[in-house]
Amino acid sequence: MQLSKLDGKQQKSSYTLYLSQLLVKYVVVPGLIGAGVYAVDEIWYLSLLQRSIRAVYGFLKIAYYYSYGKSSFDSTESLHQYAADELLKILMKNKGIYIKLGQAIANQGSVFPIAFQRNFVKLYDDAANDEWESIDKMLKKNLGEDYEGEVFEYIDHKPFASASIAQVHQARLKNGGDDVAVKIQHDYIDKQIVVDLAVYRLISKIYEAAFGIPFTFFTRYISDQLMKETDFEHELQNAEGLRALIDSDSGLRNIYIPKNYQELSTKQVLISEWINGVSLTDKQKLIDLGFSLGAIMNQYLKLFGKQIFEYGFVHSDPHPGNLLVRYVNGKQQLVILDHGLYIKLPEKFKIEYAQLWRYLFELNRNGIKEVGTKWGINSIDLFATMIQLKPTTSPDFNKMNDRRNANDLLFNFLSDERKFPLELLFLSRTMRMIQNLNQTFGSPVNRINVLTIEATNSLLKNTTNSNLIFWSKSLESWNLIKLKLVLFTSNLVFYFFRIKQILYGDRYGGKGEGIEDYIEHYMNNTARSLGLELEHK
Template sequence: QVHRARLPSGERVVVKVQRPGVDRLIETDLDILFTIARLLERYVSEVSFYEPVGLIEEFARSIKRELDFTSEASNTDLFHRYFESDPRVKIPRVFWDFTTRRVMVLEEIDGIRIDDLEELDRVGADRKRLAANLVDLFFNQIFVNGLFHADPHPGNLLVLEDDVIGMIDFGTVGRMAGDMLREIKNWFIAILDKDVDLMAKIYLKMGIISEETDITQFKLEIADFLDRYLTRPVERIHLGEVINEIVTSSPRYKMRVPSVLAMLGKTIMLVEGIVRELDPEVDIMGIGRPYIAKLMLGQFNPKEWAKGVYSTFSDISEMARTMPFQVNQIVSKLNRGTLKVDFEPLGLDRLIYEMDRSSNRLTFGMIIAALIIGSSIMVWSNAGVKIFGYSAIGIVGYLIAGILGFGLLISILRSGRL
């Protein structure tokens, strides 16, 4: 729940309060999701590749972070400091003295929802300026800060006086740093340059490509898609859709895309939807071009090269320092006969499965044979209750053996291996 309030100092604030018991309700929901994910991972081979349990674990971490209001307050504070000197945007100030895990107090920002076009026109807001500023602010978040508001729906974006954009609700943010940020910047360059070879290299560096990935087919599909999409008129190019198409096509080629890429695609799609309502003729690619140009120039920046060289030499130095000790350990273990090597033969799981199935059928066949022999002995001995002059136990045994034998035959025929 969110309430308006006034501090003893007279400052107007909003108070966000967590509903009692919501954490227990979420724990119950997560338990149900984990149960479903485990069943899918165990019994549905087409789904198991995507590691549903891992996806739910990531979702659980995300939603638990949102339950801790101090985490959202920290995000808000960070964005406030990043954009404090930017006159185009307003981020609320956090009042830490009144903020806890379940209660958050923020400076009140009163404005018009950014999708309320009628009200914006009534107050004389410059919609073209708003659209251009919003795109630029998000490019700045992604490419400069490596930290972006990941839930920019219209309810979280307000228009204040003088076309200032107010941003609220930083419960979900996307973070990129170090190698990840560098590779995502290169990923954007690859998209706009239609360089599928660079994209494949980036995916390889990020650990997205698996042994089952058909790289050639993936590159052909993406190249065809980018050729068709990026040759459209500027106003018809939707960057969010381009990114989303690349992200959603990746699983077809057995590639595990990091959640931050999916989050980035969703964020850009939301922002694009808003800015095209504000200004249908907005040139998103044109606004983003200076950022992309800066990224491309950054690749030839001596400082960046120096950083890369320093990082490489640091790695080599560390390796040279630790290698003699590690080699000495291996030799010592070899001398003592205690060196262990783990290996996993490919296809062994399938072999074990086939052997298990064969032994199960053999056991089943032996049980059926035993039932037939036992039933035959009972029938010829004339012992016990009789049906039509034959031993009832023997007849029941024959029936059970017949049913089991029929089931075994059907199983063998279905497998296609007689």
């Protein structure tokens, strides 16, 4: 009897020990490991693992719903809204480079449903500020432990502005007393960017496999450009490069690049001249202070026309928040900020792009087709619409309103992705920003004419290309005369719309009477014929 009781106790004790071992093996140890991994990820790697898992899981879930779960939604529109909301949550939660990628979607919004276009515009709102403790550490790391005493007379601990990659503080230098803008990179960018971009490329591969649309051929290029944008020494070089080009160009006046303090700047901290001006985001203030919106747009368009067609060195983030205007000696001066994202255009591409603008303006379909073929593009009409951001005049294209055919056109837009010039991705984004600002200001300038003139001037200056010798030697050639006639006719149409717009009380835009508003209206019709949607601005 006693032996059986003893055996029972031993069995119970052994069972308890066994359960304890299981608990330790499968619960406690994994729990401790998980907690340890979480702590390391949270403290040392700034949630890198969590952010990557969140992104991959979220994008996979959305891909699943689009591929297999459409029946879970009342309509396609509700699916689009769900996907847009989920993506926005991921991007806002992950911050940093994810915000930049979302902004890229916002700027190329016409290929996305309206729900995406509406949601992703929110990514242009000011980013959350870093606490001063974090900023202080970054400044000590880059400028030295006693930077507040040795470098600055004072620095405002409250940020003036914050964006996805950095935030800006106002300060005054100790030696000389110059007022400066101190751009400080968020401390998490350096640790997160390599993995974030790797996740971006992984997601692109998954979506390419899921939807059959070629995403991956451009992801490496975009990743490389975003990496450069996080290097403030690279940004400083871009700014100095553009300043040198402007200073040597007699055709550009009253355009200013703020001075940079190279000896004080690093890869993560950029110190530049402080500029008191009015942001181009504040149209009403510009009007109240008597600035000419037409003069601003003329300067803006001429500068970017020169960058694109002549310099081949293009500021690729020219949204209104990166542009200021001020009076200097009684004259308007346009100030260009934020030089982190630039693209360099190869000479061959630059010439072909200028030729393309000329062909588009002359309605030369053979010329357009020639350039499109060189770039591996099938659809001439969609290509033309994308470049000039105005509707095509092709009757065949305008008849194409069948959604099935439209989808075929989109999928077959590229015949050979290896030939496609990747610079066009950022160039199209830049052109869209230029169009948006002209429209916002009430279309005071004939955008198409200004850019076509800059394209033509660059071709006339280029005497190394055999195709252009005839142009450069014979200014009164038939092609040039025809182009001048088309430019003149285009100006007549522009001024008809402009006078009508002013008579209707819409000088500064808002009532939808400007020529850019009419172009957008016809662009919307073109987009709908392709099964696409454009958000009305």
